[in-house]
Amino acid sequence: MPAIFTYNKKEKLKSKKLLDELFTQGNSFVVFPIKIFFKVVENKLPDTTIQVGVGVSKKYFKHATKRNRIKRLLRETYRQNKLSLHELLNNNNKQLTVFFLYIDKELISYQTLENKMKIAIEKLIKQLS
RNA sequence: CUACAAACCCGAACUAUCGUGCUGUGGCAAACAGUAAGGAAAGUCUGGACAACACAGAGCAAUUCACCAGUGAAUAGCUGGUUAUGUUUUAAACAUAAAGAAAGUGCCACAGAAAAUAACUACCUGCUUUUGCAGGCAAAGGUGAAAAUGUAAGGUAAGAGCUUACAAUAAGGUGUAGUAAUAUACUUUAUGGGUAAACCUUGAAUGUUGCAAUGCCACGUAUAGAAACGUUUGAGAACUGCUCGUUCAAGUUUCAGGGUAGGCAGCAAAUGAUUGUAACAGUAAUGUUGCAACAAGAUAAAUGAUAGUAAAAAAACAGAAUCCGGCUUACGAGGUUUGUAGUUAC
RNA sequence: GGUCCUGUGGCCGAGUGGCUAGGCAGAGCUCUGCAAAAGCUUCCACACCAGUUCGAAUCUGGUCGGGACCU
Numbered sequence: 001m002p003a004i005f006t007y008n009k010k011e012k013l014k015s016k017k018l019l020d021e022l023f024t025q026g027n028s029f030v031v032f033p034i035k036i037f038f039k040v041v042e043n044k045l046p047d048t049t050i051q052v053g054v055g056v057s058k059k060y061f062k063h064a065t066k067r068n069r070i071k072r073l074l075r076e077t078y079r080q081n082k083l084s085l086h087e088l089l090n091n092n093n094k095q096l097t098v099f100f101l102y103i104d105k106e107l108i109s110y111q112t113l114e115n116k117m118k119i120a121i122e123k124l125i126k127q128l129s
Numbered sequence: 130c131u132a133c134a135a136a137c138c139c140g141a142a143c144u145a146u147c148g149u150g151c152u153g154u155g156g157c158a159a160a161c162a163g164u165a166a167g168g169a170a171a172g173u174c175u176g177g178a179c180a181a182c183a184c185a186g187a188g189c190a191a192u193u194c195a196c197c198a199g200u201g202a203a204u205a206g207c208u209g210g211u212u213a214u215g216u217u218u219u220a221a222a223c224a225u226a227a228a229g230a231a232a233g234u235g236c237c238a239c240a241g242a243a244a245a246u247a248a249c250u251a252c253c254u255g256c257u258u259u260u261g262c263a264g265g266c267a268a269a270g271g272u273g274a275a276a277a278u279g280u281a282a283g284g285u286a287a288g289a290g291c292u293u294a295c296a297a298u299a300a301g302g303u304g305u306a307g308u309a310a311u312a313u314a315c316u317u318u319a320u321g322g323g324u325a326a327a328c329c330u331u332g333a334a335u336g337u338u339g340c341a342a343u344g345c346c347a348c349g350u351a352u353a354g355a356a357a358c359g360u361u362u363g364a365g366a367a368c369u370g371c372u373c374g375u376u377c378a379a380g381u382u383u384c385a386g387g388g389u390a391g392g393c394a395g396c397a398a399a400u401g402a403u404u405g406u407a408a409c410a411g412u413a414a415u416g417u418u419g420c421a422a423c424a425a426g427a428u429a430a431a432u433g434a435u436a437g438u439a440a441a442a443a444a445a446c447a448g449a450a451u452c453c454g455g456c457u458u459a460c461g462a463g464g465u466u467u468g469u470a471g472u473u474a475c
Numbered sequence: 476g477g478u479c480c481u482g483u484g485g486c487c488g489a490g491u492g493g494c495u496a497g498g499c500a501g502a503g504c505u506c507u508g509c510a511a512a513a514g515c516u517u518c519c520a521c522a523c524c525a526g527u528u529c530g531a532a533u534c535u536g537g538u539c540g541g542g543a544c545c546u
Binding site for chain 1: 148149429432433
């Protein structure tokens with residue numbers, strides 16, 4: 001029985017090439033305070049159907065602790081709500097790269113961020129299908 | 130008891146569920162077990178470890194430090210002591226980048242006669258005759274941050290450390306105390322401002338560059354282009370920054386363009402300037418010995434979410450990136466000590 | 476991660492320890508029938524905190540910004 005709510009090394013978006021492609025060629029939309037970049041790729045991801053990255057601007061949060069806090073919340077909310085996205089990709093046999101960028105200047109609570117993340121993932125599914 | 134200030138201590142517990150990095154066990158798949166951020170991880174101000182290069186020589190430059198002793202791997206640290214100054218305040222405490230201004234050079238605005246071989250007014254002598262000229266002198270003169278050590282007497286034409294007495298400061302000598310800085314007594318000499326966080330002098334020290342160092346593996350590209358200089362008439366390179374000197378030397382430099390942007394070691398610890406603890410030595414910093422323990426290691430970069438546990442809360446400053454010592458800066462709640470103020474009781 | 480540089484009005488930019496130049500911009504006036512140009516006047520500054528000094532934009536230390544280089 002494989003774990004469902006995971007977010008391990010394989011699922012992280014690390015390759016600089018894929019990131020460059022995502023930001024230059026990919027599509028994007030905003031569910032405030034999250035900006036979502038996504039791009040459908042073909043046969044470039046080993047052993048997984050999706051790779052996800054998170055980020056915060058150093059401009060808005062100067063201290064590393066606060067940036068870490070935001071990134072952890074983003075990872076956690078994605079982890080808790082990613083199930084429907086995975087099902088869609090497995091059914092259609094697609095591969096996807098996504099990047100969640102936090103664009104607010106204030107810290108956020110877990111509950112509100114989770115709600116936003118649910119909306120964002122629904123919207124992403126809609127755009128894909 | 131309350132409030133404020135300072136110093137020190139401490140600085141995010143435990144359980145369950147879902148997840149993350151690393152390590153181990155696992156047909157190396159699932160899974161399980163272990164472990165996982167600070168006192169400042171910060172600033173990069175400092176001292177090292179470690180690594181690469183260099184290590185025939187000479188000179189110059191540059192940088193750092195500066196009372197004494199101790200401590201330590203160590204050169205801005207720490208501990209104890211000494212002197213001076215300042216602040217609070219009258220008796221101690223606290224703070225201070227504490228060699229040299231009698232080696233030399235520079236600077237000292239404005240004001241003031243004069244800011245450093247002092248001479249405008251004044252005073253005295255001589256000449257002249259009103260005016261002034263020559264010489265002497267440095268007591269008095271409103272300034273200034275700073276004015277040639279102060280007081281008294283003698284002395285003189287007038288005066289003057291010119292002489293004497295007392296006092297102050299500085300330097301030397303001798304004795305005493307102390308490891309020493311220094312203190313103190315006696316004695317001799319001097320009384321030529323301040324500034325070295327101005328140049329500088331003296332003493333001590335420093336090879337350069339930093340893990341983006343460095344070694345190895347894999348993959349890929351253009352046996353491609355242009356310009357300049359050059360092959361004994363020596364471009365250029367090494368010997369640290371410069372010069373001399375020495376050695377090597379046939380390619381070197383710049384521009385435009387192309388490719389890659391992966392991995393392993395360094396690097397994460399059972400032998401280390403390690404951590405904890407106890408005893409001993411020392412005023413202390415610190416050291417010695419015994420016992421116990423091995424404790425993050427990522428690379429778009431790991432610690433989170435939810436619920437519960439004591440009345441409640443889990444907060445401030447803040448996130449390791451080769452590793453240690455120190456300094457500096459930021460900081461909540463609580464505790465301890467000291468001080469100040471107020472209130473209550475005796 | 477490491478090595479360095481820098482901070483002067485709204486903007487640019489001089490400044491041997493002794494009153495912070497100058498230009499552009501802004502405001503007012505003159506000139507003009509009205510504007511522009513020109514002229515005159517005016518306004519607004521040494522990043523912050525300590526120390527050295529009689530006196531600090533300048534010298535020294537610390538703090539906070541901004542920037543450059545090394546792969």
